[in-house]
Amino acid sequence: MEVLLFGIAKDIVGRSSWYPNEGDETPATVSELKERLKKSFPEFGKLTSLAVAVNSEYAEDSVSLGQNDEIAIIPPVSGG
Amino acid sequence: MEVLLFGIAKDIVGRSSWYPNEGDETPATVSELKERLKKSFPEFGKLTSLAVAVNSEYAEDSVSLGQNDEIAIIPPVSGG
Amino acid sequence: MDKNIIIEIVGDIDVAKVYSELSHPRSGGICVFFGAVREFTQSEEVIALEFETYKNMALKEMDKIAKEAVEKWDLNKVVIRHAVGKKKVEEPVVVVGASSAHRDGCFEACRFLIDTLKKRVPIWKKEIFKNKKVWVSAHP
């Protein structure tokens, strides 16, 4: 499972994607993904907000994650 | 005394200026000018509003009119 | 005349230059309103609009309105430009715009500029239909 990273998320992890399944089972839901992200990189706990997109749509915590989904971490947006 | 006419005022009078002093004394105030205008051309009484400008500024009814003032009838504006 | 205020009555409006006129190093927001000729007025087909103005007075009123807006919303730049003559469907007849540090100011100011122009500036619009011509707002 590959997770796309943008903006400050990319800076925190130091890469433009992250594999939460390194040697472990993959997160089953958005909520589990967020927990694992914060555990691996505590800096995410300090952000104003943290969202996850599944197949390029905002996804609630309860949404399930599949192997073929396009998953992305969405740190606080600041366009305009 | 020459009074400038624009828009529908020009159409009502049929000219682009009007001389309210024809054979008579000239109106001394904005209010007298408006009265004389409505008496000469009753159509002005049917407009949504009727304003007078003295030296290219809106003038209240009480403002005095001098021979050297630039005087204009301002029918309802509709720019934009 | 304040160099940050552009006031004009023109034959034709150049819609392309308003961004550069309103751009300013301290402006993060630029809001622009264009008024254009619509095809229909109360389901009657409009062939053209014809605008006439009392130019000296119109420029004076436009300048007062611009200065009021600069004062009230701390604007960096203001443009008020109105066209005269005959204008066809989709052609621009007026452009007003404001630039300010943040977007609240320029949005509110832009709305004030067009609303106040319509109330106070001596410009008259005649709607030309197939079989008649009407001075807009003249009669109740």
Place this chain on the structure above:
Amino acid sequence: MDKNIIIEIVGDIDVAKVYSELSHPRSGGICVFFGAVREFTQSEEVIALEFETYKNMALKEMDKIAKEAVEKWDLNKVVIRHAVGKKKVEEPVVVVGASSAHRDGCFEACRFLIDTLKKRVPIWKKEIFKNKKVWVSAHP
């Protein structure tokens, strides 16, 4: 894609074409907002802004926002265009605009477009100062 909605993420914004994009025979009012780079943020001099996006998702969100606005204000045309990459002071970074029969609709819609874009569209802005770089809004 609805032909009355223009959604784009571009390298550089062409400020001149927005009028013709929003013009429509049934539109009497066209309202446009441009966001530009300001020289100072809280009295610190900004050298440039750098924008990054998650493009697929950003285009999808922009399209949803445009459709919501068309529905709510009966708009004839909508433009939402955002720039990415490095932008210097006075350069445009975003343009949103709407056209409608009367001015109320296009003003309200234009404000909605920029406010909602800022809340929902996955675009990130980094402020580049002389001695540091800051992702805007990332931290409380």
